[in-house]
Amino acid sequence: MEFMKAGQYLGKEKIGLTKIPKPSIFENEARIRVEYAGICGTDMMIYKGKHPRATAPTILGHEFSGTIDEIKSDSSYKVGDKVVVEPTISCGVCPPCQQGQTHICQNLKLIGIDMDGGFAEYVRVPIRNLHRVPKDFPSSLASMAEPLAVAIHTVRRSTLKVGENVSILGAGPIGILIGMVAKMNGAKNVFISDISSYRLEKARQLGLQAINASNKNVVDEVFKRTNNELIDVVFEVAGTQTTMDQMVELIKSQGQIVVVSVFKNNPNINLAAMHFNEISLTTTRCYSRSDFLTALDMMISKEMVRNSLSTIVSHELDIEELAKGFSLMQGSENSLKILIKSE
Ligand SMILES: NC(=O)c1ccc[n+]([C@@H]2O[C@H](COP(=O)([O-])OP(=O)(O)OC[C@H]3O[C@@H](n4cnc5c(N)ncnc54)[C@H](O)[C@@H]3O)[C@@H](O)[C@H]2O)c1
Ligand SMILES: [Zn+2]
Ligand SMILES: [Zn+2]
Structure with a gap:
């Protein structure tokens, strides 16, 4: 044997x-x-x-x-x-x-x-x-076709349109790849926050607007940098209660929150604030075969x-x-x- x-x-x-x-x-x-x-x-x-x-x-x-x-x-x-x-x-x-x-x-x-x-x-x-x-x-x-396919599926599940503002909470591999795909799809500002300066530096190298959540108030910083424009699509990719709170504060009226993180325990979500502003909440799981093929095609071409x-x-x-x-x-x-x- x-x-x-x-x-x-x-x-x-x-x-x-x-x-x-x-x-x-x-x-x-x-x-x-x-x-x-x-x-x-x-x-x-x-x-x-x-x-x-x-x-x-x-x-x-x-x-x-x-x-x-x-x-x-x-x-x-x-x-x-x-x-x-x-x-x-x-x-x-x-x-x-x-x-x-x-x-x-x-x-x-x-x-x-x-x-x-x-x-x-x-x-x-x-x-x-x-x-x-x-x-x-x-x-x-x-x-890395698999994590790229996750990012492609996530952006395809979103309502993101050319010229819109995006905020990504969490600069792990998935968050950063979502940022890259969002930029390729014509997003205007793509903010990304994390508590790791190492990961934020990598995100910056890919042209994303990095915000260090360990020394900055992410919501204030995004508002400052957009002249209070607020965010059209927020991607939550950190899986923490802090980011579950931030996602509701960042989003504009009728905007869309996409939760990518996997939770074992149920986090608290401020549904009242979402209700008053008609916010949509979307979740996302894995990828379809078409997303996987697109990931391969994108990396090869x-x-x-x-x-x-x-x-x-x-x-x-x-x-x-x-x-x-x-x-x-x-x-x-x-x-x-x-x-x-x-x-
Ligand atoms: N929906 C799906 O099908 C799918 C697929 C793959 C991964 N995931 C999930 O997506 C999440 C991200 O995946 P990953 O591989 O990038 O994981 P990761 O753990 O590498 O990334 C999470 C990032 O969040 C950061 N973070 C922690 N606290 C933060 C805070 N307060 N503010 C901002 N950032 C903070 C961490 O420093 C880390 O960089 C995980 O929960 C993973 O299970 C979901
Ligand atoms: Zn994976
Ligand atoms: Zn089945």
Whole structure:
């Protein structure tokens, strides 16, 4: 039997590097030799024991790219093809699936959350979750198709129009990518706040208007910089009570708040203030296949997108350093997107 290195989530704040058998595959599946896998805010929720579904032991990692090592299917894919994995698995029979909205499947599962994922040398994946990547395209960037797809889906769920003001609360990878996509869609001012000066500096490099929430009142600062114009669309991507309060204070009458963060406990939302000003509240989950394909197309065809993705990578670590990656991500001060290399 052949073995591989894998970083397993073993319970609250425990990540262990183990040697386990290489996964076997069945009909219509491929075994991927992972090259890069990104650590995501959702992995951190799991790590902290705050995710609603994930259980130990699981190999995490739902943002990954690699090459096909073995395949059992008649498809056009072959061994050696470079691929990125779209990690969502829907049931196909629940009401949202029946209506074609497979990303909000009532039984939605993700490779790397509900089943073994990309923090390993090899991973078993259904063929229908694969997307081909050009041979010369960097696998490190390809692994970021998933968070970019989240940002594209989020902006598509919004009512954002050319010339409007946007405020993003939280400059993690998702918040920053939403900012980039909003700018590409013609937003006028794109403000982004965080408590990490490191992350805000990265956001600034991408042309976003950074506000440090640890030493500035975000609402006052936005009003000052817009001459009290207020904000048309607020994206809440920090997942804190503070930002849940700010989002209602920042938004203009009849504006739209989009909550991207995942909450395990219910936060308080000032619905009375929203009611008096006819504010819309939208939520967003994952991405559709079309969002994922757009993410791939954008990164392959636009140099600006590739440069932005490279800018948000703070560390590339070997799989042996996975636990270090998780501990670096615990504080947002010196990390942003951490990629784990398992070659
Ligand atoms: N809707 C979806 O399908 C979807 C997909 C991916 C991620 N998410 C969620 O989106 C959120 C962001 O993801 P991420 O990967 O960027 O996570 P992240 O943890 O890297 O980013 C959150 C950021 O919020 C910042 N923050 C904390 N307190 C703040 C405050 N008071 N004001 C401003 N910023 C503050 C943190 O410093 C951090 O930079 C997470 O909750 C994640 O679970 C949702
Ligand atoms: Zn993710
Ligand atoms: Zn379903």
